[in-house]
Amino acid sequence: MSSVTPWTVAGIQAALRAKKVSAREIATEFYADIDRQNPTLNAYLALSRERAFAQADRVDVATACGEKLGPLAGVPIAVKDVISTAGVRTTCGSKILETYVPPYDATAVSRLEKAGAVILGKTNCDEFAMGSSNENSAYGPVRNPVSLDRVPGGSSGGSAAAVAAGLAVAALGTDTGGSIRQPGACCGVPALMPTYGRVSRYGLIAFASSLDRIGPFAGNIADAAAIMSVIAGHDENDATSAPVSAPDYGSELEQPVQGLRIGVPEEYFAEGIDIEVKEKVLAGIALLEKLGCQRVSLKMPHTEYAIATYYIVATAEASSNLARYDGVRYGLRVPGATLIEMYRRTRERGFGAEVKRRLMLGTYVLSSGYYDAYYLRAQKVRTLIARDFSEAFQKVDAIVTPTAPTPAFKLGEKTADPLQMYLADIYTVTGSLAGIPGISVPCGTTKEKLPIGMQILGPHFSEARVLQLARAFEKAGGFTI
Amino acid sequence: MTISREDVLRVAELAHLELTPEEAELYRGQLDEILNYIGKLQQLDVTNVEPMAQMAFANVISTASSDVSGHLTDSDLRDDTLRPCNIADAVLEQAPDAAKPFFRVPKVIER
Numbered sequence: 161m162s163s164v165t166p167w168t169v170a171g172i173q174a175a176l177r178a179k180k181v182s183a184r185e186i187a188t189e190f191y192a193d194i195d196r197q198n199p200t201l202n203a204y205l206a207l208s209r210e211r212a213f214a215q216a217d218r219v220d221v222a223t224a225c226g227e228k229l230g231p232l233a234g235v236p237i238a239v240k241d242v243i244s245t246a247g248v249r250t251t252c253g254s255k256i257l258e259t260y261v262p263p264y265d266a267t268a269v270s271r272l273e274k275a276g277a278v279i280l281g282k283t284n285c286d287e288f289a290m291g292s293s294n295e296n297s298a299y300g301p302v303r304n305p306v307s308l309d310r311v312p313g314g315s316s317g318g319s320a321a322a323v324a325a326g327l328a329v330a331a332l333g334t335d336t337g338g339s340i341r342q343p344g345a346c347c348g349v350p351a352l353m354p355t356y357g358r359v360s361r362y363g364l365i366a367f368a369s370s371l372d373r374i375g376p377f378a379g380n381i382a383d384a385a386a387i388m389s390v391i392a393g394h395d396e397n398d399a400t401s402a403p404v405s406a407p408d409y410g411s412e413l414e415q416p417v418q419g420l421r422i423g424v425p426e427e428y429f430a431e432g433i434d435i436e437v438k439e440k441v442l443a444g445i446a447l448l449e450k451l452g453c454q455r456v457s458l459k460m461p462h463t464e465y466a467i468a469t470y471y472i473v474a475t476a477e478a479s480s481n482l483a484r485y486d487g488v489r490y491g492l493r494v495p496g497a498t499l500i501e502m503y504r505r506t507r508e509r510g511f512g513a514e515v516k517r518r519l520m521l522g523t524y525v526l527s528s529g530y531y532d533a534y535y536l537r538a539q540k541v542r543t544l545i546a547r548d549f550s551e552a553f554q555k556v557d558a559i560v561t562p563t564a565p566t567p568a569f570k571l572g573e574k575t576a577d578p579l580q581m582y583l584a585d586i587y588t589v590t591g592s593l594a595g596i597p598g599i600s601v602p603c604g605t606t607k608e609k610l611p612i613g614m615q616i617l618g619p620h621f622s623e624a625r626v627l628q629l630a631r632a633f634e635k636a637g638g639f640t641i
Numbered sequence: 642m643t644i645s646r647e648d649v650l651r652v653a654e655l656a657h658l659e660l661t662p663e664e665a666e667l668y669r670g671q672l673d674e675i676l677n678y679i680g681k682l683q684q685l686d687v688t689n690v691e692p693m694a695q696m697a698f699a700n701v702i703s704t705a706s707s708d709v710s711g712h713l714t715d716s717d718l719r720d721d722t723l724r725p726c727n728i729a730d731a732v733l734e735q736a737p738d739a740a741k742p743f744f745r746v747p748k749v750i751e752r
Contacts (some may be wrong), residue, residue: 468681471675497747517672
């Protein structure tokens with residue numbers, strides 16, 4: 161499945177222009193659905209009704225005055241709760257930020273609103289985006305709208321579930337090791353991780369700064385392209401945003417894919433993959449061949465070291481980034497007799513189990529005597545993994561793999577075993593470490609009707625081509641293969 | 642590789658976490674398993690491999706704005722100009738205990 165709402169970006173634009181509906185009516189309709197379904201799904205943590213209706217009214221006034229509408233005018237969008245929204249509570253799924261209300265908007269959010277989008281609210285996620293099932297949220301798990309006893313994936317589980325259930329036309333998520341693509345696969349919606357530096361992270365609350373990226377979930381590829389065209393591009397407020405101009409992804413979407421070389425790395429179809437996932441993704445690759453793509457077999461020998469590398473680099477960076485939650489400047493403070501005691505009590509009470517586990521691991525791998533053996537070595541292996549990709553892209557235009565080794569698992573199935581949970585990201589952490597873009601597209605379902613995701617990876621700044629392949633796949637019926 | 646209870650408590654202290662005895666034991670076992678797994682990186686020969694220290698640089702060198710050696714040029718750097726920020730009040734609003742223009746904390750220096 162893709163989104164169940166009949167609304168798309170283009171559909172809303174046409175309906176607004178024809179005055180068949182107002183932006184306020186569309187927002188009202190979405191809030192009614194949210195009120196009905198959210199008690200079950202727990203996809204939203206906060207709703208920004210006042211701000212949403214004020215924005216919808218601005219769009220309606222502009223329509224009435226015959227003004228030119230922004231490319232996302234009236235489009236209801238959800239935002240993951242690690243992305244700052246001025247005046248709207250932003251918790252990162254953590255008790256330590258339970259009362260935090262950011263004084264400013266993330267650039268991605270202000271660009272969406274400037275384009276006319278209506279921000280409906282903030283979506284649930286694993287605490288500080290650490291997790292693969294959304295079960296690490298301090299505010300309870302999200303249920304997968306496709307199958308309520310299953311996880312929606314993580315960490316952007318709320319964003320994926322909101323789009324899949326039709327509770328938003330599109331959503332922003334963040335991806336550090338798979339947190340956009342894997343929930344996209346679990347919930348059966350397209351989900352794009354852009355190139356590192358492509359989308360400004362100003363206002364994104366940091367987890368692992370050499371990996372974190374903001375990207376869209378949408379009901380279809382054209383909508384994902386429309387969101388990307390608005391949020392991509394350089395931002396002087398983010399020193400890591402690339403000084404590279406972004407194209408209009410929508411206008412390039414229907415470019416032919418005939419003759420493109422697609423690489424299929426054997427390591428992504430080896431031990432540990434669910435048989436139904438393997439069959440469907442291979443069928444998806446066969447469909448791309450039918451569309452004129454040329455299949456090239458690849459070897460990417462450092463793939464098996466990616467999870468280990470990722471969990472060293474990401475936790476090390478997290479241990480540094482999350483040092484800021486000490487009860488001094490924002491969020492929770494638990495009093496103590498001394499400053500250090502206050503820090504310790506605040507962090508002990510405010511952080512959940514997975515965050516503490518990763519802070520411990522990250523602190524350990526950076527600590528004196530272990531730095532060379534773990535952190536420095538992981539940075540070197542990261543170079544080898546990135547080199548696997550740059551060598552592959554000498555031979556192919558894109559790489560196609562499964563997004564996750566299994567479909568969505570049951571709630572509670574992996575919570576007792578952190579390492580098993582980490583392995584859910586085995587096919588996504590590689591692209592994260594290499595800094596390249598990747599999209600997960602729906603690729604049929606299992607016999608139990610659980611969505612399967614196919615991942616398309618491209619070289620740095622090749623989002624336009626990745627989206628073209630995804631669009632050709634969608635048009636040819638690949639989503640329901 | 643095995644991680645001891647003392648290691649766990651030392652790391653918790655460095656990370657400013659105050660673990661309960663049950664948490665310390667749980668994390669000892671789990672970290673042990675995770676460290677065993679990530680120990681597989683020791684199998685690889687990384688002689689003469691440069692560490693990837695940051696991503697932004699790797700991206701920029703694939704664009705035309707850097708010179709052939711891959712080093713950033715002056716045109717990659719923004720002008721060093723001051724811009725007003727003026728959000729101190731809004732920031733202090735979020736503080737658990739503020740005495741404008743300061744954050745108030747337990748006494749740090751004993752006389």
